[in-house]
Amino acid sequence: xIPRAGLGLALALAGFAALALQPGLFAPLLxxxxxxxxxxxxxxxxxxxxxxxxxxxxxxxxxxxxxVGILLGILVTRARGAEFLTLARMISNLGQxxxxxxxxxxTVPIVGFGFAPTFIALCAYGLLPVFENTVxxxxxVSAPTLEAARGMGMAPTTILARVELPLAAPVILTGIRxxxxxxxxxxxxxxxxxxxxxxxxxxxxxxxxxPAFILQxxxxxxxxxxxxDLMLRMLGRGRARGD
Amino acid sequence: xxxIRNLTKRFDGAxxxxxxxxxxxDGEVLALVGTSGCGKSTTLRMINRLIEPDAGQxxxxxxxxxxxxxxxxxxxxGYVIQGVGLFPHxxxxxxxxxxxxxxxxxxxxIDARVTELLELxxxxxxxxxxxxxxxxxxxxxxxxxxxRAMAAEPSVLLMDEPFGAxxxxxxxxxxxxxxxxxxxxxxxxxxxxxxxxxxxxxADRIAVMDAGRxxxxxxxxxxxxxxxxxxxxxxxxxxxxxxRILSLHPVSDAARPATPGxxxxxxxxxxxxxxxxxxxxxxxxxxxxxxxxxxxxxWDDADLLPVxxxxxxxxxxxxxxxxRAGGRQR
Amino acid sequence: xxxxxxxxxxxxxAAASWRVASVFALPCIAGLGLLPFLSFRPNRIVSxxxxxxxxxxxxxxxxPGFALLVALTLLTLLPLRQQxxxxxALAGIALALALAGSGADTLxxxxxxxxxxxxxxxxWIAVAFLSLTLADATARLALRPLLRxxxxxxxxxALALALxxxxxxxxxxxxxxxANADAFSDAIGRHLLLVLGSLAPxxxxxxxxxxxxxxxQRARRLALPLLNVLQTTPSIAMFGLLMxxxxxxVAALPELRRIGIAGIGxxxxxxALALYALLPIVANTMAGFAAVPAxxxxxxxxxxxxxxxxLRRVEVPLAAPVILTGVRxxxxxxxxxxxxxxxxxxxxxxxxxxxxxxxxxxxxxxLGTLPILALALAATVLFDAATELMSTRxx
Numbered sequence: 001x002i003p004r005a006g007l008g009l010a011l012a013l014a015g016f017a018a019l020a021l022q023p024g025l026f027a028p029l030l031x032x033x034x035x036x037x038x039x040x041x042x043x044x045x046x047x048x049x050x051x052x053x054x055x056x057x058x059x060x061x062x063x064x065x066x067x068v069g070i071l072l073g074i075l076v077t078r079a080r081g082a083e084f085l086t087l088a089r090m091i092s093n094l095g096q097x098x099x100x101x102x103x104x105x106x107t108v109p110i111v112g113f114g115f116a117p118t119f120i121a122l123c124a125y126g127l128l129p130v131f132e133n134t135v136x137x138x139x140x141v142s143a144p145t146l147e148a149a150r151g152m153g154m155a156p157t158t159i160l161a162r163v164e165l166p167l168a169a170p171v172i173l174t175g176i177r178x179x180x181x182x183x184x185x186x187x188x189x190x191x192x193x194x195x196x197x198x199x200x201x202x203x204x205x206x207x208x209x210x211p212a213f214i215l216q217x218x219x220x221x222x223x224x225x226x227x228x229d230l231m232l233r234m235l236g237r238g239r240a241r242g243d
Numbered sequence: 244x245x246x247i248r249n250l251t252k253r254f255d256g257a258x259x260x261x262x263x264x265x266x267x268x269d270g271e272v273l274a275l276v277g278t279s280g281c282g283k284s285t286t287l288r289m290i291n292r293l294i295e296p297d298a299g300q301x302x303x304x305x306x307x308x309x310x311x312x313x314x315x316x317x318x319x320x321g322y323v324i325q326g327v328g329l330f331p332h333x334x335x336x337x338x339x340x341x342x343x344x345x346x347x348x349x350x351x352x353i354d355a356r357v358t359e360l361l362e363l364x365x366x367x368x369x370x371x372x373x374x375x376x377x378x379x380x381x382x383x384x385x386x387x388x389x390x391r392a393m394a395a396e397p398s399v400l401l402m403d404e405p406f407g408a409x410x411x412x413x414x415x416x417x418x419x420x421x422x423x424x425x426x427x428x429x430x431x432x433x434x435x436x437x438x439x440x441x442x443x444x445x446a447d448r449i450a451v452m453d454a455g456r457x458x459x460x461x462x463x464x465x466x467x468x469x470x471x472x473x474x475x476x477x478x479x480x481x482x483x484x485x486x487r488i489l490s491l492h493p494v495s496d497a498a499r500p501a502t503p504g505x506x507x508x509x510x511x512x513x514x515x516x517x518x519x520x521x522x523x524x525x526x527x528x529x530x531x532x533x534x535x536x537x538x539x540x541x542w543d544d545a546d547l548l549p550v551x552x553x554x555x556x557x558x559x560x561x562x563x564x565x566x567r568a569g570g571r572q573r
Numbered sequence: 574x575x576x577x578x579x580x581x582x583x584x585x586x587a588a589a590s591w592r593v594a595s596v597f598a599l600p601c602i603a604g605l606g607l608l609p610f611l612s613f614r615p616n617r618i619v620s621x622x623x624x625x626x627x628x629x630x631x632x633x634x635x636x637p638g639f640a641l642l643v644a645l646t647l648l649t650l651l652p653l654r655q656q657x658x659x660x661x662a663l664a665g666i667a668l669a670l671a672l673a674g675s676g677a678d679t680l681x682x683x684x685x686x687x688x689x690x691x692x693x694x695x696x697w698i699a700v701a702f703l704s705l706t707l708a709d710a711t712a713r714l715a716l717r718p719l720l721r722x723x724x725x726x727x728x729x730x731a732l733a734l735a736l737x738x739x740x741x742x743x744x745x746x747x748x749x750x751x752a753n754a755d756a757f758s759d760a761i762g763r764h765l766l767l768v769l770g771s772l773a774p775x776x777x778x779x780x781x782x783x784x785x786x787x788x789x790q791r792a793r794r795l796a797l798p799l800l801n802v803l804q805t806t807p808s809i810a811m812f813g814l815l816m817x818x819x820x821x822x823v824a825a826l827p828e829l830r831r832i833g834i835a836g837i838g839x840x841x842x843x844x845a846l847a848l849y850a851l852l853p854i855v856a857n858t859m860a861g862f863a864a865v866p867a868x869x870x871x872x873x874x875x876x877x878x879x880x881x882x883x884l885r886r887v888e889v890p891l892a893a894p895v896i897l898t899g900v901r902x903x904x905x906x907x908x909x910x911x912x913x914x915x916x917x918x919x920x921x922x923x924x925x926x927x928x929x930x931x932x933x934x935x936x937x938x939x940l941g942t943l944p945i946l947a948l949a950l951a952a953t954v955l956f957d958a959a960t961e962l963m964s965t966r967x968x
Contacts, residue, residue: 008798033817087593090712091705097949099909105926105942108935110694144326151291151324151401152342152391153317166332185807189913192930202813206916211817218813222806229805 005230012227019220020048030212040212042201051220054197057190058183061119065126065183066176072127073134073172074160089135095128100186108193118190125186126179133175137168170236177232184225198224244269245290245399245431250299252285252455259285261455262299269398270429274446276436276478282455283435287401290433291320303399318346321392321430325404327384329376335361335387336372342395360390363424382413389421393430400432406441418444439480443487451475464491468571485569490534494527497568498550498558506549506556513549513556526551527560537565594650594658597706601646601665604698605639611676611696616687617745618933623693629676638672642699649706659710665703669696670735677743689745691936718958725954729947745936749929753940756925760941763920764948767839767911768904771846775903779851780896783858793859800852808913811848815841816917842919846910850903857899861892894964901956908949912941 019026023041030040075081076088103125107117141164149159165172191199198221205213245267252260260282267273275283288294290301292313301308308316329338336357343353361368364386376384385406392400405421406414422445425432436442442449443463450460451474459471467484470476480487507514507521514521526549527536539548546562609623626639645665649658677690716724741747750757786793806814819841865888873883915923925941928934 004798033821083590083593084596086712087596087709090709094705094708094950097905097946097953099912099945099949101909101912101923101926102942102945102949105930105938108930108938113933142326142328144324144328145330146328147293147324147326148322148328148388149330151293151317151320151322151328153314153319153345154341155314158345163330163332167330181805185809188807188809192916192927199809202809203916205813211820214813215817218810221810222814225805225807225810226802229801 005234009227009230009234012223012230016051016220016223016227019216019223020051023047023216026216030215033211033215038210038212042204042213042216044204045196045200047198047201047216047220050196050198050200051224054184054187054199054221054224057115057118057122057187057195057197058180061122061126061183061187062176062180064123065179066130068123069127069130069175069179070134070172073131073138077135077138078156085135088131092128092131095124096132098125100125100182101189104186104189104193113194115195117193118187118195121190122183122186126183129178129182130172130175133171133178134168137171137175138164140171141167173232173236177229177236180232181225181229184221184228188221244302244304245433246300246302246305247286247290248300248302250286250289250301251297252282252289252294253297258455260289260296263455263457264299265450265457265460267431267433269431271447272425272432272434272445274434274436274442274449275452276439276442276449277452278478279437281452283452284403285455286452287403287433287435290399290401291317291322318342318395319397319399321395321397321400323388323392323400323402323405325407327376327388327408329384329387329391331376334373334375335366335379336368338376338387339391339394341391342397346395348395356394360394364390364420366390380413381409382417385409385417386420389417393428398431400430402432402434404436405434407436407438414441421445439478443491451478464488467491486534486537489537489565489569490532492533492568493529494531494533494536494550494560495529495558497533497564498529498560499564501549501556501559502547505547505559508551508556513551515545515547515549517547524549526556528552529557533565533568536560537569540565591650591652594706597702597709598646598650601699601702601706602643604695604702605642605646606695608694608698610693610699611673611680612691612693613680613684614689614691614745615685617689621689621691624676624680624690626672626676626695629672630679634675635672635679638668642668642672646699646703649703649710655710655714659707659714662703662706662710666700666707669699669703670741673744674741677741681743689748689936690743691745718961721954722958725951729951746939749934749936749940753925753937756928757940760920760922760924761944763839763924764908764911764922764944767842767846767914767919767921768907768948770839771843771850771907771911772900772903774843775847775850775854776900778847779854780858782851783855783896784862786855787859787862796855800855803848804852808845808849808910809916811845812841812914812917812919815845819844837918839914839919841917842911842914846907846914849910850907853899853902853906854896857902858892858896861895861899862888864895865891894960897956897960897963901953901960904952904956905949908945908952912945 027040034040072088076085100121103121104117107121107124111117111120145163145167146159149163154163187195187197188199188202191197191203198217201217201220202214205211205215205217247263247265247267250260250263251258263282263286265273275286277283285294289296290303290308292308296309303316303320330341333341336354339357339360340353343356348356357372358368361371366383366386371379371383371387376387379387385408389402389405392402406417409417418441425445434442434445446463448460448462449466450457451466452458453474459466459475461469466475466479467481467488470479470481502517505515505517507516513524513526515524524543524545525539527539529550529552536548540546540562548560549556550558550560605626610626611624611629612621613624614621626642627636629635630638642665645661645668648661649665653661673692673696680690681688711721711724735741736747742751782792782796786796803811816837820837869887869891870883873887878886911919911921912923912926915921915927922941922945926938926945927941929937929939929941
């Protein structure tokens with residue numbers, strides 16, 4: 001499995017880099033789907049720059065979502081926060097039924113168009129899988145393990161840092177992966193409300209009836225998502241064993 | 244030395260432990276036995292304050308447990324539980340070294356201690372130190388669990404159903420290994436179990452508990468010979484008490500000097516010259532239990548068996564003496 | 574081991590402590606106090622002036638209304654029975670709606686023709702947190718599944734009646750509805766067509782594929798990475814990727830257009846949604862079959878059941894709740910994704926959302942968004958109830 005995932009990752013990265021850095025190479029291919037005379041390569045902004053902004057947006061929101069999600073997950077699994085657990089889970093479950101597009105649409109009236117609504121939507125939406133998985137991971141630590149840790153004289157913070165979090169890490173990492181993948185997609189939709197990113201290329205293609213634009217934007221976003229997914233999966237496998 | 248005075252705990256109004264007092268002198272193994280819900284685990288967990296008592300006192304080597312910082316208290320007490328609770332993300336060596344690391348021993352001392360303990364429990368360090376718990380059998384995991392509890396040479400060891408999750412064969416093997424280690428190390432141990440055989444095998448004294456109180460506390464033999472009330476009788480199991488009493492004694496307890504000329508030893512083969520045709524017999528060892536001896540006597544249809552120690556026939560064991568050892572008037 | 578949940582475990586409390594309840598109530602009150610309840614705009618697209626709740630109608634009605642709403646919210650903090658808590662929250666929601674309706678009437682009474690009144694942050698926050706209180710209280714009541722569905726239907730009907738009564742017609746969002754009534758009713762049908770139309774092929778492929786993956790490791794190795802890639806691909810990209818080849822196909826075979834297949838429109842949307850649905854269905858089908866206890870299969874075989882009988886009588890019924898959970902995930906997910914399909918002409922409520930964004934008409938955006946949310950929530954309640962019915966009946 002691992003070599004195959006490695007191969008997939010290498011292919012996705014190579015394809016992504018080639019298309020983002022040297023889109024001209026693919027011009028003859030892309031020209032096939034366009035009418036003669038139509039522009040073939042998106043040129044209002046370099047693809048690699050758009051990809052960069054897309055990543056910055058996802059990474060920044062992901063960092064916020066992951067830290068807040070993990071922190072909340074830790075809080076509600078402590079003895080003092082336990083009474084909030086049912087509540088937090090209910091809100092999280094409800095939140096996950098909110099479609100990403102609805103989160104975006106609700107944020108725009110509050111903060112206006114551009115980077116901000118997408119960033120906020122990404123933070124809020126990305127929080128949920130991280131929170132859910134942090135709770136699941138921490139609660140998945142077996143009772144005898146915790147009992148032994150306490151019985152041996154570990155302080156609560158030591159138990160959290162050296163036993164609970166390392167054991168929950170693979171599950172938390174899965175949450176971060178899910179959250180990141182969802183956010184790459186949501187950030188793409190964010191281009192409809194003015195966020196700078198690869199979605200812009202697809203939207204431009206849709207608006208001007210330019211299939212080549214649609215195709216290059218779609219392929220780039222898809223490759224980016226697949227590459228990041230595979231990277232985070234491999235990271236998770238590396239961590240699954242040992243500390 | 245552990246002194247427990249008037250220890251009491253209630254859960255939601257129900258009394259789990261009811262004014263319990265007991266003293267465990269240094270080097271003794273005390274077993275708390277009883278049905279589930281009798282308060283034995285709660286008692287154990289109040290000693291290292293995993294449960295805080297509602298009333299009463301625990302003194303360890305004269306120091307009041309409630310007056311010590313709770314983590315400090317626990318570092319000085321070994322704790323073994325049924326589910327083992329090994330840390331799955333740490334190697335065997337890291338698991339065993341947990342408490343020494345928490346106590347900030349230096350690296351070399353930890354390594355030496357881990358190696359010593361793994362050897363003590365028959366786990367070759369070269370092979371096992373770097374394994375993860377998931378790569379061990381149940382018996383091996385439980386050995387690591389006990390080794391981990393003993394790592395920082397605690398003055399007190401608390402064990403809650405330590406071998407409960409194992410199959411009978413492995414359980415028996417670990418029990419005798421632990422008994423052998425205990426004979427050398429003389430730790431102060433409180434063992435919680437619902438398995439009477441385990442208590443008989445390991446404990447110096449047994450406390451039978453019911454409804455949060457100790458009904459009777461005595462040595463295994465006195466408990467078998469004089470159970471005080473109905474519950475204790477039922478729990479101790481009187482149907483085979485003679486055999487259980489025999490199992491508490493080594494052959495050396497009932498052996499007498501060998502009759503001169505009765506046994507011949509020739510190249511490791513022992514013959515009984517007192518019987519027709521001088522048949523070959525397998526001698527007993529002085530450390531065999533009288534119960535094993537009784538079984539041999541019945542199977543071989545013998546009334547006298549040789550006892551061999553250090554390659555010579557030291558003594559002999561008569562059936563009548565075995566029967567007397569297990570009988571009521573003694 | 575004795576029960577010591579106090580330190581490590583988290584027992585779900587039947588009654589909400591005031592600390593938990595205040596997580597809902599305090600933001601609700603803060604929202605009412607700090608954010609405008611309504612916003613008044615001279616015309617449809619300019620930004621408006623915030624109107625606080627106590628300013629929103631004539632002083633005789635809006636000030637007591639504000640006080641009553643705060644009082645109802647505070648009521649949910651008391652250690653009441655959950656029925657009362659739910660009732661207080663429901664009354665609060667109704668009151669907020671009524672105040673919004675009457676506020677709009679008052680504000681527009683002598684305003685210019687194109688003036689609009691929209692719902693403000695205070696309204697949304699109050700309604701959102703009161704709804705959460707309602708959801709929390711009903712969840713703690715642990716109602717029977719059919720009763721939950723009944724309550725949902727009753728709430729929906731009450732809301733429809735209220736909106737149809739004309740009482741709220743002066744609110745901007747309903748004016749948007751009036752202007753887009755045809756598009757709205759088209760959107761309902763289209764959205765459901767996209768969701769249900771993609772579900773059918775997804776089930777037809779996903780269920781057998783899931784079973785195959787359960788039985789054969791080889792199938793699993795081949796199918797799962799592929800399905801993962803599909804699931805990972807962002808929705809817009811997926812729509813785009815399907816649209817281009819379909820358009821080329823239609824250009825090559827014009828007959829296809831006659832049976833409704835085109836590069837843009839419902840066809841690529843349904844295909845994309847069906848592809849997205851595959852992974853959850855396959856994964857849950859596998860999980861469902863894997864969760865059937867081996868002892869039960871052994872017993873079935875031991876009693877002489879054939880493989881077919883075993884599948885029909887033992888495996889499928891036991892796996893069904895898990896599979897149904899997968900279907901729920903898919904339906905909720907596709908309700909949201911179908912909105913994106915509007916970008917490629919797929920129709921549905923997304924059309925209103927994107928049209929509203931294009932015109933910076935936020936009430937039109939909301940007109941598209943709220944039904945999407947309602948559909949997603951309704952699907953969740955319905956499927957949860959069905960799953961529960963299925964798994965409790967047998968006990």
